[in-house]
Amino acid sequence: MHNDEADESGWEVARPGGAPPVAGVRMAGFRDRVGQTLDLRVLPQPTVVVVIGLGNDPFTVDDGTGRRPSTSPHPTPSLVASLSPGPARIRGRDVECIEMCLTPGAAYALLGVSPLELEGTVVGLEDLWGRGERQLRERLAAATAWQERFTLVGEFLARRAARGPAMTPEVAGVWDTIVANGGRVRVDDLAASCGWSRKRLRSRFTAQIGLTPKRAAMLVRFDEAARALRAGGNAADVALAHGYADQSHLHRDVRAFAGCTPGALAGV
Known part of the structure; x- marks a missing residue:
C-alpha cells in the first residue's frame, strides 16, 4: 500500500x-x-464518482426534495454520482469505503448503462451492477488490508472493462481537448477537429459522455473555477483567469452547477 495516512480530522x-x-x-x-x-x-x-461502502451503516442520499434517487429498497451501501449531478447530499456514520473517480471513458466501459441514464443523478451502485456489486462488497468487507481490497477491486474492474464498450476515438479526442483547454473551446472547432458536423458530434458525444459538448466544456471550466475559489481566489480574478466574460457570468455558472454563490462555494 502506498500513502497510508490519518489526518487531523480523524x-x-x-x-x-x-x-x-x-x-x-x-x-x-x-x-x-x-x-x-x-x-x-x-x-x-x-x-x-463511485463509492463502495464497507461500514456497518449504509449511506443515505438526499436529492434536495427528500427523495432518495435509488431504486434499492433500503439506504444504499454504495453509490454513483454522475458527471453533473443535481443538488444532493450524502450522509453516513462510521464510514469505511473505497472511492473511485472515473474518467468518462472508464465510466462508459465499466458502469454498464448509457451515461444518459445517469445524467443529473446519484444512484445506488447495486442498481447498475446487481449481484456483482453485492458480492464484491462482501469480499471487500472480509478483507482487512487496504492493498488486498485494492487488488480485489482492480480485478473486478478489469473483468468488466474486458466486456464493456470502448469509447470512439473521435469522442475520446474531443473530451481530451476540452479538458486540456480548461473548457475554453468552441464547439465548431471541436467538430472540425474530428471531421464531423456539429449535429453528429453532439449526437455521438452525448451518447457516450452523457453531456453535450457545450455542457461538458461548461462543466470542465466550472470545475477549474471552483477549485480556484476554494483555494481562496477572488471571484473577479477567477472569472478572468478561467475565460468567463465577467464576474456575473461566473456567478451564473456557479449557481447553475452548485446551486449557491461563488462565496458560498468557496467555503464548501
Missing part, C-alpha cells in the same frame, strides 16, 4: 501504488477513526 486515507488496474480509474480508501457523521455536499466535477 480520517484514515489509503491509496494504491503503481499504475491503475484500468485506465482512467483513480482509487482511494477512507476509514472514519473517530465515529463522526459524514454530511457531504455533492459538487459537479468532470469525473464519475
Whole structure:
C-alpha cells in the first residue's frame, strides 16, 4: 500500500501504488477513526464518482426534495454520482469505503448503462451492477488490508472493462481537448477537429459522455473555477483567469452547477 495516512480530522486515507488496474480509474480508501457523521455536499466535477461502502451503516442520499434517487429498497451501501449531478447530499456514520473517480471513458466501459441514464443523478451502485456489486462488497468487507481490497477491486474492474464498450476515438479526442483547454473551446472547432458536423458530434458525444459538448466544456471550466475559489481566489480574478466574460457570468455558472454563490462555494 502506498500513502497510508490519518489526518487531523480523524480520517484514515489509503491509496494504491503503481499504475491503475484500468485506465482512467483513480482509487482511494477512507476509514472514519473517530465515529463522526459524514454530511457531504455533492459538487459537479468532470469525473464519475463511485463509492463502495464497507461500514456497518449504509449511506443515505438526499436529492434536495427528500427523495432518495435509488431504486434499492433500503439506504444504499454504495453509490454513483454522475458527471453533473443535481443538488444532493450524502450522509453516513462510521464510514469505511473505497472511492473511485472515473474518467468518462472508464465510466462508459465499466458502469454498464448509457451515461444518459445517469445524467443529473446519484444512484445506488447495486442498481447498475446487481449481484456483482453485492458480492464484491462482501469480499471487500472480509478483507482487512487496504492493498488486498485494492487488488480485489482492480480485478473486478478489469473483468468488466474486458466486456464493456470502448469509447470512439473521435469522442475520446474531443473530451481530451476540452479538458486540456480548461473548457475554453468552441464547439465548431471541436467538430472540425474530428471531421464531423456539429449535429453528429453532439449526437455521438452525448451518447457516450452523457453531456453535450457545450455542457461538458461548461462543466470542465466550472470545475477549474471552483477549485480556484476554494483555494481562496477572488471571484473577479477567477472569472478572468478561467475565460468567463465577467464576474456575473461566473456567478451564473456557479449557481447553475452548485446551486449557491461563488462565496458560498468557496467555503464548501
